Amino acid sequence: MSGSNFSIVCGAVVLAVRMLGASTRVTVASGLLTMLGFVILVRPSDSVLRAAVMGGIGLAGVLAARRASALPALGAAVVIVLLCWPQMALAPGFALSVFATLGLVLWASPIRQGLVRRGVPEAIAVVLAMTLAAQILTTPLVIAISDRLSLVSLPANLLVAPVVGLIALGGTLAAVVGVLGPSDGPGALGAELLVRACGPETWWLVTCADVLGGRRWSAPEVPGWQAAVVSALAGAFGWAVWRARCGAADRGVWDRRSGRAALRPGRR
Structure with a gap:
Protein backbone atom coordinates (compact mmCIF):
# COMPACT_ATOMS: atom_id res chain seq x y z
CA MET A 1 0.00 0.00 0.00
CA ALA A 95 11.92 5.90 5.48
CA LEU A 96 11.32 5.65 1.73
CA SER A 97 7.94 7.36 2.09
CA VAL A 98 9.44 10.20 4.11
CA PHE A 99 12.30 10.76 1.66
CA ALA A 100 10.02 10.53 -1.38
CA THR A 101 7.57 13.03 0.12
CA LEU A 102 10.42 15.38 1.01
CA GLY A 103 11.72 15.19 -2.55
CA LEU A 104 8.27 15.99 -3.94
CA VAL A 105 7.83 18.94 -1.61
CA LEU A 106 11.23 20.46 -2.36
CA TRP A 107 11.87 19.77 -6.02
CA ALA A 108 8.79 18.64 -7.94
CA SER A 109 7.68 22.17 -8.81
CA PRO A 110 11.12 23.59 -9.80
CA ILE A 111 11.87 20.55 -11.97
CA ARG A 112 8.47 20.77 -13.66
CA GLN A 113 8.93 24.46 -14.43
CA GLY A 114 12.40 23.85 -15.80
CA LEU A 115 11.11 21.12 -18.11
CA VAL A 116 8.20 23.25 -19.32
CA ARG A 117 10.56 26.14 -20.10
CA ARG A 118 12.57 23.73 -22.25
CA GLY A 119 9.57 22.79 -24.33
CA VAL A 120 8.42 19.61 -22.58
CA PRO A 121 4.61 19.23 -22.67
CA GLU A 122 2.94 20.03 -19.36
CA ALA A 123 1.44 16.54 -18.82
CA ILE A 124 4.77 14.80 -19.41
CA ALA A 125 6.63 17.41 -17.35
CA VAL A 126 4.39 16.81 -14.33
CA VAL A 127 4.89 13.04 -14.33
CA LEU A 128 8.60 13.29 -15.05
CA ALA A 129 9.14 15.94 -12.37
CA MET A 130 7.33 13.93 -9.69
CA THR A 131 9.27 10.78 -10.57
CA LEU A 132 12.63 12.55 -10.57
CA ALA A 133 11.92 14.48 -7.39
CA ALA A 134 10.95 11.34 -5.49
CA GLN A 135 13.95 9.35 -6.74
CA ILE A 136 16.54 12.01 -5.96
CA LEU A 137 16.44 11.13 -2.26
CA THR A 138 15.12 7.57 -2.36
CA THR A 139 17.79 6.16 -4.69
CA PRO A 140 20.65 6.42 -2.14
CA LEU A 141 18.40 4.84 0.49
CA VAL A 142 17.42 1.99 -1.85
CA ILE A 143 21.10 1.32 -2.55
CA ALA A 144 21.90 1.34 1.17
CA ILE A 145 19.07 -1.12 1.87
CA SER A 146 19.43 -3.52 -1.06
CA ASP A 147 22.94 -2.90 -2.42
CA ARG A 148 21.31 -2.53 -5.82
CA LEU A 149 20.61 0.36 -8.18
CA SER A 150 17.52 0.17 -10.34
CA LEU A 151 18.19 1.33 -13.89
CA VAL A 152 14.58 0.99 -15.00
CA SER A 153 12.62 2.68 -12.22
CA LEU A 154 12.29 5.98 -14.08
CA PRO A 155 10.98 4.56 -17.40
CA ALA A 156 8.82 2.06 -15.49
CA ASN A 157 7.15 4.82 -13.47
CA LEU A 158 6.59 6.90 -16.59
CA LEU A 159 5.04 3.97 -18.48
CA VAL A 160 2.60 2.99 -15.73
CA ALA A 161 1.72 6.52 -14.57
CA PRO A 162 -1.37 6.79 -16.85
CA VAL A 163 -2.96 3.61 -15.41
CA VAL A 164 -2.06 3.80 -11.72
CA GLY A 165 -4.80 6.30 -10.95
CA LEU A 166 -7.41 4.31 -12.88
CA ILE A 167 -6.50 1.12 -11.02
CA ALA A 168 -6.56 2.83 -7.63
CA LEU A 169 -9.92 4.50 -8.20
CA GLY A 170 -11.53 1.52 -9.92
CA GLY A 171 -10.31 -0.96 -7.33
CA THR A 172 -11.42 1.20 -4.42
CA LEU A 173 -14.84 1.78 -5.93
CA ALA A 174 -15.20 -1.95 -6.59
CA ALA A 175 -14.35 -2.74 -2.96
CA VAL A 176 -16.87 -0.19 -1.68
CA VAL A 177 -19.63 -1.40 -3.99
CA GLY A 178 -18.88 -5.02 -3.15
CA VAL A 179 -19.37 -4.60 0.59
CA LEU A 180 -22.65 -2.69 0.35
CA GLY A 181 -24.84 -5.69 -0.33
CA PRO A 182 -25.06 -9.50 -0.30
CA SER A 183 -22.54 -11.54 -2.23
CA ASP A 184 -25.13 -12.54 -4.82
CA GLY A 185 -26.77 -9.13 -5.16
CA PRO A 186 -26.39 -6.33 -7.71
CA GLY A 187 -23.55 -4.83 -5.68
CA ALA A 188 -21.40 -7.88 -6.26
CA LEU A 189 -22.15 -7.74 -10.00
CA GLY A 190 -21.22 -4.07 -10.12
CA ALA A 191 -17.98 -4.77 -8.24
CA GLU A 192 -17.10 -7.56 -10.67
CA LEU A 193 -17.70 -5.26 -13.66
CA LEU A 194 -15.46 -2.61 -12.11
CA VAL A 195 -12.72 -5.15 -11.47
CA ARG A 196 -12.94 -6.42 -15.04
CA ALA A 197 -12.76 -2.83 -16.29
CA CYS A 198 -9.43 -2.51 -14.46
CA GLY A 199 -8.12 -5.67 -16.13
CA PRO A 200 -6.35 -4.06 -19.13
CA GLU A 201 -4.75 -1.40 -16.94
CA THR A 202 -3.54 -4.01 -14.46
CA TRP A 203 -2.18 -6.16 -17.31
CA TRP A 204 -0.19 -3.19 -18.57
CA LEU A 205 1.24 -2.46 -15.10
CA VAL A 206 2.26 -6.10 -14.51
CA THR A 207 3.69 -6.41 -18.01
CA CYS A 208 5.87 -3.32 -17.55
CA ALA A 209 7.12 -4.68 -14.23
CA ASP A 210 7.90 -8.11 -15.71
CA VAL A 211 9.57 -6.83 -18.87
CA LEU A 212 11.67 -4.08 -17.29
CA GLY A 213 12.34 -5.68 -13.92
CA GLY A 214 12.96 -9.19 -15.20
CA ARG A 215 16.32 -8.40 -16.80
CA ARG A 216 19.59 -9.11 -15.04
CA TRP A 217 20.95 -5.69 -15.91
CA SER A 218 17.88 -3.86 -14.58
CA ALA A 219 19.18 -3.77 -10.98
CA PRO A 220 22.95 -4.34 -10.78
CA GLU A 221 24.68 -4.72 -7.44
CA VAL A 222 26.26 -1.53 -6.14
CA PRO A 223 28.95 -1.35 -3.40
CA GLY A 224 28.18 0.69 -0.32
CA TRP A 225 30.62 3.46 -1.18
CA GLN A 226 28.74 4.15 -4.38
CA ALA A 227 25.64 4.82 -2.30
CA ALA A 228 27.61 7.57 -0.61
CA VAL A 229 28.53 8.99 -4.02
CA VAL A 230 24.90 8.96 -5.14
CA SER A 231 23.91 10.63 -1.87
CA ALA A 232 26.52 13.33 -2.44
CA LEU A 233 25.24 13.93 -5.97
CA ALA A 234 21.66 14.15 -4.71
CA GLY A 235 22.77 16.63 -2.05
CA ALA A 236 24.65 18.70 -4.63
CA PHE A 237 21.59 18.79 -6.87
CA GLY A 238 19.39 19.85 -3.96
CA TRP A 239 21.86 22.54 -2.97
CA ALA A 240 21.99 23.87 -6.54
CA VAL A 241 18.18 24.06 -6.74
CA TRP A 242 18.01 25.76 -3.36
CA ARG A 243 20.69 28.29 -4.30
CA ALA A 244 18.87 29.04 -7.54
CA ARG A 245 15.67 29.75 -5.63
CA CYS A 246 17.50 31.88 -3.06
CA GLY A 247 19.19 33.84 -5.85
CA ALA A 248 15.84 34.45 -7.51
CA ALA A 249 14.42 35.59 -4.19
CA ASP A 250 17.33 38.03 -3.75
CA ARG A 251 16.66 39.55 -7.16
CA GLY A 252 12.94 39.79 -6.63
CA VAL A 253 9.94 38.47 -4.77
CA TRP A 254 9.45 34.70 -4.90
CA ASP A 255 5.94 33.85 -6.00
CA ARG A 256 5.07 30.64 -4.17
CA ARG A 257 2.02 29.93 -6.28
CA SER A 258 3.81 30.06 -9.61
CA GLY A 259 7.21 29.03 -8.25
CA ARG A 260 8.86 31.94 -10.06
CA ALA A 261 10.53 35.17 -9.04
CA ALA A 262 8.69 38.38 -9.73
CA LEU A 263 10.85 41.50 -9.91
CA ARG A 264 10.41 44.03 -7.15
CA PRO A 265 9.18 47.47 -8.20
CA GLY A 266 12.03 49.55 -9.55
CA ARG A 267 14.30 46.56 -10.34
CA ARG A 268 15.26 45.67 -13.87
Missing part, protein backbone atom coordinates in the same frame (compact mmCIF):
# COMPACT_ATOMS: atom_id res chain seq x y z
CA SER A 2 1.49 3.30 -1.11
CA GLY A 3 0.79 6.81 0.03
CA SER A 4 0.04 7.62 -3.59
CA ASN A 5 -3.06 5.38 -3.39
CA PHE A 6 -4.40 7.53 -0.58
CA SER A 7 -3.52 10.72 -2.44
CA ILE A 8 -5.27 9.54 -5.62
CA VAL A 9 -8.46 8.41 -3.91
CA CYS A 10 -8.70 11.36 -1.53
CA GLY A 11 -7.68 13.76 -4.28
CA ALA A 12 -10.52 12.52 -6.48
CA VAL A 13 -13.02 13.04 -3.66
CA VAL A 14 -11.62 16.49 -2.86
CA LEU A 15 -11.80 17.50 -6.53
CA ALA A 16 -15.40 16.32 -6.80
CA VAL A 17 -16.40 18.16 -3.61
CA ARG A 18 -14.63 21.31 -4.78
CA MET A 19 -16.40 21.18 -8.16
CA LEU A 20 -19.71 21.11 -6.27
CA GLY A 21 -18.80 24.44 -4.68
CA ALA A 22 -18.00 23.23 -1.17
CA SER A 23 -16.00 25.40 1.23
CA THR A 24 -12.44 24.65 2.28
CA ARG A 25 -13.57 23.24 5.63
CA VAL A 26 -16.06 20.89 3.99
CA THR A 27 -13.42 19.86 1.47
CA VAL A 28 -10.86 19.06 4.17
CA ALA A 29 -13.45 17.17 6.22
CA SER A 30 -14.46 15.15 3.16
CA GLY A 31 -10.84 14.27 2.49
CA LEU A 32 -10.25 13.17 6.09
CA LEU A 33 -13.42 11.06 6.14
CA THR A 34 -12.44 9.45 2.86
CA MET A 35 -9.00 8.64 4.24
CA LEU A 36 -10.50 7.14 7.41
CA GLY A 37 -12.89 5.03 5.37
CA PHE A 38 -10.03 3.90 3.11
CA VAL A 39 -8.00 2.78 6.13
CA ILE A 40 -10.96 0.77 7.41
CA LEU A 41 -11.59 -0.68 3.97
CA VAL A 42 -8.06 -1.99 3.43
CA ARG A 43 -7.48 -2.75 7.17
CA PRO A 44 -5.19 -0.68 9.41
CA SER A 45 -1.89 -2.55 9.20
CA ASP A 46 1.43 -0.78 9.81
CA SER A 47 2.02 -0.14 6.12
CA VAL A 48 -1.52 1.18 5.65
CA LEU A 49 -1.24 3.55 8.62
CA ARG A 50 2.11 4.81 7.37
CA ALA A 51 0.69 5.32 3.89
CA ALA A 52 -2.36 7.09 5.32
CA VAL A 53 -0.19 9.62 7.13
CA MET A 54 1.95 10.26 4.07
CA GLY A 55 -1.11 10.47 1.83
CA GLY A 56 -2.60 12.97 4.26
CA ILE A 57 0.52 15.09 4.00
CA GLY A 58 0.24 15.04 0.22
CA LEU A 59 -3.41 16.06 0.45
CA ALA A 60 -2.54 18.88 2.86
CA GLY A 61 0.14 20.11 0.49
CA VAL A 62 -2.30 20.16 -2.43
CA LEU A 63 -4.91 22.05 -0.43
CA ALA A 64 -2.40 24.55 0.93
CA ALA A 65 -0.61 24.90 -2.43
CA ARG A 66 2.46 25.99 -0.47
CA ARG A 67 5.69 24.06 -0.06
CA ALA A 68 6.44 26.08 3.08
CA SER A 69 3.34 24.59 4.74
CA ALA A 70 4.09 21.05 3.61
CA LEU A 71 7.53 20.87 5.23
CA PRO A 72 6.33 21.46 8.83
CA ALA A 73 3.42 19.10 8.18
CA LEU A 74 5.81 16.39 7.02
CA GLY A 75 7.96 16.83 10.12
CA ALA A 76 4.90 16.67 12.37
CA ALA A 77 3.71 13.52 10.60
CA VAL A 78 7.07 11.81 11.14
CA VAL A 79 7.01 12.68 14.85
CA ILE A 80 3.42 11.47 15.27
CA VAL A 81 4.06 8.19 13.47
CA LEU A 82 7.19 7.42 15.50
CA LEU A 83 5.46 8.29 18.78
CA CYS A 84 2.45 6.09 18.00
CA TRP A 85 4.30 3.28 16.22
CA PRO A 86 7.98 3.24 17.30
CA GLN A 87 8.63 0.16 15.16
CA MET A 88 8.38 2.41 12.11
CA ALA A 89 11.85 3.74 12.93
CA LEU A 90 13.25 0.45 11.58
CA ALA A 91 10.82 0.11 8.65
CA PRO A 92 12.45 0.74 5.25
CA GLY A 93 9.06 1.56 3.74
CA PHE A 94 8.52 4.37 6.20
Whole structure:
Protein backbone atom coordinates (compact mmCIF):
# COMPACT_ATOMS: atom_id res chain seq x y z
CA MET A 1 0.00 0.00 0.00
CA SER A 2 1.49 3.30 -1.11
CA GLY A 3 0.79 6.81 0.03
CA SER A 4 0.04 7.62 -3.59
CA ASN A 5 -3.06 5.38 -3.39
CA PHE A 6 -4.40 7.53 -0.58
CA SER A 7 -3.52 10.72 -2.44
CA ILE A 8 -5.27 9.54 -5.62
CA VAL A 9 -8.46 8.41 -3.91
CA CYS A 10 -8.70 11.36 -1.53
CA GLY A 11 -7.68 13.76 -4.28
CA ALA A 12 -10.52 12.52 -6.48
CA VAL A 13 -13.02 13.04 -3.66
CA VAL A 14 -11.62 16.49 -2.86
CA LEU A 15 -11.80 17.50 -6.53
CA ALA A 16 -15.40 16.32 -6.80
CA VAL A 17 -16.40 18.16 -3.61
CA ARG A 18 -14.63 21.31 -4.78
CA MET A 19 -16.40 21.18 -8.16
CA LEU A 20 -19.71 21.11 -6.27
CA GLY A 21 -18.80 24.44 -4.68
CA ALA A 22 -18.00 23.23 -1.17
CA SER A 23 -16.00 25.40 1.23
CA THR A 24 -12.44 24.65 2.28
CA ARG A 25 -13.57 23.24 5.63
CA VAL A 26 -16.06 20.89 3.99
CA THR A 27 -13.42 19.86 1.47
CA VAL A 28 -10.86 19.06 4.17
CA ALA A 29 -13.45 17.17 6.22
CA SER A 30 -14.46 15.15 3.16
CA GLY A 31 -10.84 14.27 2.49
CA LEU A 32 -10.25 13.17 6.09
CA LEU A 33 -13.42 11.06 6.14
CA THR A 34 -12.44 9.45 2.86
CA MET A 35 -9.00 8.64 4.24
CA LEU A 36 -10.50 7.14 7.41
CA GLY A 37 -12.89 5.03 5.37
CA PHE A 38 -10.03 3.90 3.11
CA VAL A 39 -8.00 2.78 6.13
CA ILE A 40 -10.96 0.77 7.41
CA LEU A 41 -11.59 -0.68 3.97
CA VAL A 42 -8.06 -1.99 3.43
CA ARG A 43 -7.48 -2.75 7.17
CA PRO A 44 -5.19 -0.68 9.41
CA SER A 45 -1.89 -2.55 9.20
CA ASP A 46 1.43 -0.78 9.81
CA SER A 47 2.02 -0.14 6.12
CA VAL A 48 -1.52 1.18 5.65
CA LEU A 49 -1.24 3.55 8.62
CA ARG A 50 2.11 4.81 7.37
CA ALA A 51 0.69 5.32 3.89
CA ALA A 52 -2.36 7.09 5.32
CA VAL A 53 -0.19 9.62 7.13
CA MET A 54 1.95 10.26 4.07
CA GLY A 55 -1.11 10.47 1.83
CA GLY A 56 -2.60 12.97 4.26
CA ILE A 57 0.52 15.09 4.00
CA GLY A 58 0.24 15.04 0.22
CA LEU A 59 -3.41 16.06 0.45
CA ALA A 60 -2.54 18.88 2.86
CA GLY A 61 0.14 20.11 0.49
CA VAL A 62 -2.30 20.16 -2.43
CA LEU A 63 -4.91 22.05 -0.43
CA ALA A 64 -2.40 24.55 0.93
CA ALA A 65 -0.61 24.90 -2.43
CA ARG A 66 2.46 25.99 -0.47
CA ARG A 67 5.69 24.06 -0.06
CA ALA A 68 6.44 26.08 3.08
CA SER A 69 3.34 24.59 4.74
CA ALA A 70 4.09 21.05 3.61
CA LEU A 71 7.53 20.87 5.23
CA PRO A 72 6.33 21.46 8.83
CA ALA A 73 3.42 19.10 8.18
CA LEU A 74 5.81 16.39 7.02
CA GLY A 75 7.96 16.83 10.12
CA ALA A 76 4.90 16.67 12.37
CA ALA A 77 3.71 13.52 10.60
CA VAL A 78 7.07 11.81 11.14
CA VAL A 79 7.01 12.68 14.85
CA ILE A 80 3.42 11.47 15.27
CA VAL A 81 4.06 8.19 13.47
CA LEU A 82 7.19 7.42 15.50
CA LEU A 83 5.46 8.29 18.78
CA CYS A 84 2.45 6.09 18.00
CA TRP A 85 4.30 3.28 16.22
CA PRO A 86 7.98 3.24 17.30
CA GLN A 87 8.63 0.16 15.16
CA MET A 88 8.38 2.41 12.11
CA ALA A 89 11.85 3.74 12.93
CA LEU A 90 13.25 0.45 11.58
CA ALA A 91 10.82 0.11 8.65
CA PRO A 92 12.45 0.74 5.25
CA GLY A 93 9.06 1.56 3.74
CA PHE A 94 8.52 4.37 6.20
CA ALA A 95 11.92 5.90 5.48
CA LEU A 96 11.32 5.65 1.73
CA SER A 97 7.94 7.36 2.09
CA VAL A 98 9.44 10.20 4.11
CA PHE A 99 12.30 10.76 1.66
CA ALA A 100 10.02 10.53 -1.38
CA THR A 101 7.57 13.03 0.12
CA LEU A 102 10.42 15.38 1.01
CA GLY A 103 11.72 15.19 -2.55
CA LEU A 104 8.27 15.99 -3.94
CA VAL A 105 7.83 18.94 -1.61
CA LEU A 106 11.23 20.46 -2.36
CA TRP A 107 11.87 19.77 -6.02
CA ALA A 108 8.79 18.64 -7.94
CA SER A 109 7.68 22.17 -8.81
CA PRO A 110 11.12 23.59 -9.80
CA ILE A 111 11.87 20.55 -11.97
CA ARG A 112 8.47 20.77 -13.66
CA GLN A 113 8.93 24.46 -14.43
CA GLY A 114 12.40 23.85 -15.80
CA LEU A 115 11.11 21.12 -18.11
CA VAL A 116 8.20 23.25 -19.32
CA ARG A 117 10.56 26.14 -20.10
CA ARG A 118 12.57 23.73 -22.25
CA GLY A 119 9.57 22.79 -24.33
CA VAL A 120 8.42 19.61 -22.58
CA PRO A 121 4.61 19.23 -22.67
CA GLU A 122 2.94 20.03 -19.36
CA ALA A 123 1.44 16.54 -18.82
CA ILE A 124 4.77 14.80 -19.41
CA ALA A 125 6.63 17.41 -17.35
CA VAL A 126 4.39 16.81 -14.33
CA VAL A 127 4.89 13.04 -14.33
CA LEU A 128 8.60 13.29 -15.05
CA ALA A 129 9.14 15.94 -12.37
CA MET A 130 7.33 13.93 -9.69
CA THR A 131 9.27 10.78 -10.57
CA LEU A 132 12.63 12.55 -10.57
CA ALA A 133 11.92 14.48 -7.39
CA ALA A 134 10.95 11.34 -5.49
CA GLN A 135 13.95 9.35 -6.74
CA ILE A 136 16.54 12.01 -5.96
CA LEU A 137 16.44 11.13 -2.26
CA THR A 138 15.12 7.57 -2.36
CA THR A 139 17.79 6.16 -4.69
CA PRO A 140 20.65 6.42 -2.14
CA LEU A 141 18.40 4.84 0.49
CA VAL A 142 17.42 1.99 -1.85
CA ILE A 143 21.10 1.32 -2.55
CA ALA A 144 21.90 1.34 1.17
CA ILE A 145 19.07 -1.12 1.87
CA SER A 146 19.43 -3.52 -1.06
CA ASP A 147 22.94 -2.90 -2.42
CA ARG A 148 21.31 -2.53 -5.82
CA LEU A 149 20.61 0.36 -8.18
CA SER A 150 17.52 0.17 -10.34
CA LEU A 151 18.19 1.33 -13.89
CA VAL A 152 14.58 0.99 -15.00
CA SER A 153 12.62 2.68 -12.22
CA LEU A 154 12.29 5.98 -14.08
CA PRO A 155 10.98 4.56 -17.40
CA ALA A 156 8.82 2.06 -15.49
CA ASN A 157 7.15 4.82 -13.47
CA LEU A 158 6.59 6.90 -16.59
CA LEU A 159 5.04 3.97 -18.48
CA VAL A 160 2.60 2.99 -15.73
CA ALA A 161 1.72 6.52 -14.57
CA PRO A 162 -1.37 6.79 -16.85
CA VAL A 163 -2.96 3.61 -15.41
CA VAL A 164 -2.06 3.80 -11.72
CA GLY A 165 -4.80 6.30 -10.95
CA LEU A 166 -7.41 4.31 -12.88
CA ILE A 167 -6.50 1.12 -11.02
CA ALA A 168 -6.56 2.83 -7.63
CA LEU A 169 -9.92 4.50 -8.20
CA GLY A 170 -11.53 1.52 -9.92
CA GLY A 171 -10.31 -0.96 -7.33
CA THR A 172 -11.42 1.20 -4.42
CA LEU A 173 -14.84 1.78 -5.93
CA ALA A 174 -15.20 -1.95 -6.59
CA ALA A 175 -14.35 -2.74 -2.96
CA VAL A 176 -16.87 -0.19 -1.68
CA VAL A 177 -19.63 -1.40 -3.99
CA GLY A 178 -18.88 -5.02 -3.15
CA VAL A 179 -19.37 -4.60 0.59
CA LEU A 180 -22.65 -2.69 0.35
CA GLY A 181 -24.84 -5.69 -0.33
CA PRO A 182 -25.06 -9.50 -0.30
CA SER A 183 -22.54 -11.54 -2.23
CA ASP A 184 -25.13 -12.54 -4.82
CA GLY A 185 -26.77 -9.13 -5.16
CA PRO A 186 -26.39 -6.33 -7.71
CA GLY A 187 -23.55 -4.83 -5.68
CA ALA A 188 -21.40 -7.88 -6.26
CA LEU A 189 -22.15 -7.74 -10.00
CA GLY A 190 -21.22 -4.07 -10.12
CA ALA A 191 -17.98 -4.77 -8.24
CA GLU A 192 -17.10 -7.56 -10.67
CA LEU A 193 -17.70 -5.26 -13.66
CA LEU A 194 -15.46 -2.61 -12.11
CA VAL A 195 -12.72 -5.15 -11.47
CA ARG A 196 -12.94 -6.42 -15.04
CA ALA A 197 -12.76 -2.83 -16.29
CA CYS A 198 -9.43 -2.51 -14.46
CA GLY A 199 -8.12 -5.67 -16.13
CA PRO A 200 -6.35 -4.06 -19.13
CA GLU A 201 -4.75 -1.40 -16.94
CA THR A 202 -3.54 -4.01 -14.46
CA TRP A 203 -2.18 -6.16 -17.31
CA TRP A 204 -0.19 -3.19 -18.57
CA LEU A 205 1.24 -2.46 -15.10
CA VAL A 206 2.26 -6.10 -14.51
CA THR A 207 3.69 -6.41 -18.01
CA CYS A 208 5.87 -3.32 -17.55
CA ALA A 209 7.12 -4.68 -14.23
CA ASP A 210 7.90 -8.11 -15.71
CA VAL A 211 9.57 -6.83 -18.87
CA LEU A 212 11.67 -4.08 -17.29
CA GLY A 213 12.34 -5.68 -13.92
CA GLY A 214 12.96 -9.19 -15.20
CA ARG A 215 16.32 -8.40 -16.80
CA ARG A 216 19.59 -9.11 -15.04
CA TRP A 217 20.95 -5.69 -15.91
CA SER A 218 17.88 -3.86 -14.58
CA ALA A 219 19.18 -3.77 -10.98
CA PRO A 220 22.95 -4.34 -10.78
CA GLU A 221 24.68 -4.72 -7.44
CA VAL A 222 26.26 -1.53 -6.14
CA PRO A 223 28.95 -1.35 -3.40
CA GLY A 224 28.18 0.69 -0.32
CA TRP A 225 30.62 3.46 -1.18
CA GLN A 226 28.74 4.15 -4.38
CA ALA A 227 25.64 4.82 -2.30
CA ALA A 228 27.61 7.57 -0.61
CA VAL A 229 28.53 8.99 -4.02
CA VAL A 230 24.90 8.96 -5.14
CA SER A 231 23.91 10.63 -1.87
CA ALA A 232 26.52 13.33 -2.44
CA LEU A 233 25.24 13.93 -5.97
CA ALA A 234 21.66 14.15 -4.71
CA GLY A 235 22.77 16.63 -2.05
CA ALA A 236 24.65 18.70 -4.63
CA PHE A 237 21.59 18.79 -6.87
CA GLY A 238 19.39 19.85 -3.96
CA TRP A 239 21.86 22.54 -2.97
CA ALA A 240 21.99 23.87 -6.54
CA VAL A 241 18.18 24.06 -6.74
CA TRP A 242 18.01 25.76 -3.36
CA ARG A 243 20.69 28.29 -4.30
CA ALA A 244 18.87 29.04 -7.54
CA ARG A 245 15.67 29.75 -5.63
CA CYS A 246 17.50 31.88 -3.06
CA GLY A 247 19.19 33.84 -5.85
CA ALA A 248 15.84 34.45 -7.51
CA ALA A 249 14.42 35.59 -4.19
CA ASP A 250 17.33 38.03 -3.75
CA ARG A 251 16.66 39.55 -7.16
CA GLY A 252 12.94 39.79 -6.63
CA VAL A 253 9.94 38.47 -4.77
CA TRP A 254 9.45 34.70 -4.90
CA ASP A 255 5.94 33.85 -6.00
CA ARG A 256 5.07 30.64 -4.17
CA ARG A 257 2.02 29.93 -6.28
CA SER A 258 3.81 30.06 -9.61
CA GLY A 259 7.21 29.03 -8.25
CA ARG A 260 8.86 31.94 -10.06
CA ALA A 261 10.53 35.17 -9.04
CA ALA A 262 8.69 38.38 -9.73
CA LEU A 263 10.85 41.50 -9.91
CA ARG A 264 10.41 44.03 -7.15
CA PRO A 265 9.18 47.47 -8.20
CA GLY A 266 12.03 49.55 -9.55
CA ARG A 267 14.30 46.56 -10.34
CA ARG A 268 15.26 45.67 -13.87
